[in-house]
Amino acid sequence: MNSKEKIASTQAEGEELLENKVMIEVKNLTKKFNGFTAVDHISFDVKESEIFGLLGPNGAGKTTIIRMLSTLTRPTEGTASIGGYDIVKQDNKVRQLIGLVSEKMIMYDRLTAEENLRFFGKLYNIPKNTLNQRIDELLELVQLGKWKDSKVGTFSTGMRQRMNVIRALLNMPKVLFLDEPTLGLDPQSTVEVREFIKKINRENQTTIILTTHMMTEADRLCDRIGIIDHGKISTLDTSTNLKKLVSGGDTTVLKLEIPNLTKKMVAAIQALDCVKSVSQENAAHLKIHATGNEAFDSIIDAARANKAKINSVENLQPTLEDVFLYITGREVRDKADNKIAMPNRRHFRPKQRIR
Ligand SMILES: Nc1ncnc2c1ncn2[C@@H]1O[C@H](COP(=O)(O)OP(=O)(O)O)[C@@H](O)[C@H]1O
Numbered sequence: 426m427n428s429k430e431k432i433a434s435t436q437a438e439g440e441e442l443l444e445n446k447v448m449i450e451v452k453n454l455t456k457k458f459n460g461f462t463a464v465d466h467i468s469f470d471v472k473e474s475e476i477f478g479l480l481g482p483n484g485a486g487k488t489t490i491i492r493m494l495s496t497l498t499r500p501t502e503g504t505a506s507i508g509g510y511d512i513v514k515q516d517n518k519v520r521q522l523i524g525l526v527s528e529k530m531i532m533y534d535r536l537t538a539e540e541n542l543r544f545f546g547k548l549y550n551i552p553k554n555t556l557n558q559r560i561d562e563l564l565e566l567v568q569l570g571k572w573k574d575s576k577v578g579t580f581s582t583g584m585r586q587r588m589n590v591i592r593a594l595l596n597m598p599k600v601l602f603l604d605e606p607t608l609g610l611d612p613q614s615t616v617e618v619r620e621f622i623k624k625i626n627r628e629n630q631t632t633i634i635l636t637t638h639m640m641t642e643a644d645r646l647c648d649r650i651g652i653i654d655h656g657k658i659s660t661l662d663t664s665t666n667l668k669k670l671v672s673g674g675d676t677t678v679l680k681l682e683i684p685n686l687t688k689k690m691v692a693a694i695q696a697l698d699c700v701k702s703v704s705q706e707n708a709a710h711l712k713i714h715a716t717g718n719e720a721f722d723s724i725i726d727a728a729r730a731n732k733a734k735i736n737s738v739e740n741l742q743p744t745l746e747d748v749f750l751y752i753t754g755r756e757v758r759d760k761a762d763n764k765i766a767m768p769n770r771r772h773f774r775p776k777q778r779i780r
């Protein structure tokens with residue numbers, strides 16, 4: 426079942442999902458660094474065997490949340506529990522339940538794949554026979570079985586990241602934290618790691634919290650997504666429902682191709698009451714979120730009144746990126762002016778990134 430089907434079936438079996446046990450409960454979790462609030466009274470629940478995504482730009486507070494939940498740092502305020510255990514008062518119990526894959530990779534290049542895993546397995550006090558069997562199974566699971574005796578230093582980044590993930594699975598955690606699991610990976614490895622994450626979730630019913638700044642990643646993997654910005658969760662829902670926020674009701678997303686695009690045209694479109702946001706994709710394309718039945722006509726009229734040559738108009742299905750834009754209102758106010766000011770340098774915004 427792919428993630429789309431999974432979301433669909435999750436919705437169809439909504440009642441069943443409600444009955445699922447809450448595995449992670451976060452209440453008013455807050456972290457301050459010398460007066461700066463990195464995580465600001467965040468609350469959410471994650472159900473057993475759910476894949477929950479924290480999606481947000483760099484600096485939003487994602488890693489700090491993961492570090493608190495995985496007992497690496499203490500909250501300034503608020504509480505959280507995992508499997509019923511308090512992350513501060515019962516941190517040892519929590520540690521037995523969790524596995525963590527962080528942005529930083531710890532692997533010994535001069536040891537083989539198997540030696541690395543055995544080293545980390547010993548830290549968990551896993552009996553030798555059990556550990557050996559588990560290492561073999563995990564290596565097979567990520568198709569690294571035949572590289573068991575090769576030094577990790579010779580591995581590609583994708584292979585290393587798969588090692589990094591199975592290292593976190595050695596103690597068979599009920600809860601797995603993945604902090605930007607595909608950061609810095611090439612497209613092929615990214616696909617592999619995502620497939621693997623889904624497989625772990627499906628086969629072991631592992632509850633997963635993953636953080637990402639990539640819209641497509643959250644969209645493909647997560648049952649529910651919390652959009653996080655400046656240390657707060659602004660919206661939390663399934664990917665499908667988040668998109669309905671944008672496309673639901675009378676909201677439309679239009680893409681206009683205007684080869685002679687000017688700042689004045691953008692300003693005129695932006696000034697319309699029906700327009701919620703305008704983002705410039707590149708020198709000739711505008712993406713516009715608008716509401717109301719008159720939106721289409723008003724936008725075209727405003728563009729034409731400013732001598733726009735309109736090559737094409739597309740009615741788009743919203744993406745999670747649109748949702749972020751819709752919720753935070755960011756993009757054109759910060760960036761579009763610069764984009765237009767430099768007509769010779771085409772600015773293509775990387776599609777999956779929030780910023
Ligand atoms: N140890 C720290 N000391 C001071 N500030 C920190 C520390 N860790 C994180 N921050 C700040 O907290 C904010 C959130 O950081 P982080 O949780 O790493 O965000 P994300 O993982 O979403 O990129 C950032 O502004 C960051 O600079």
Ligand SMILES: [Mg+2]
Pocket residue numbers: 487488489604605
């Ligand atoms: Mg981070």
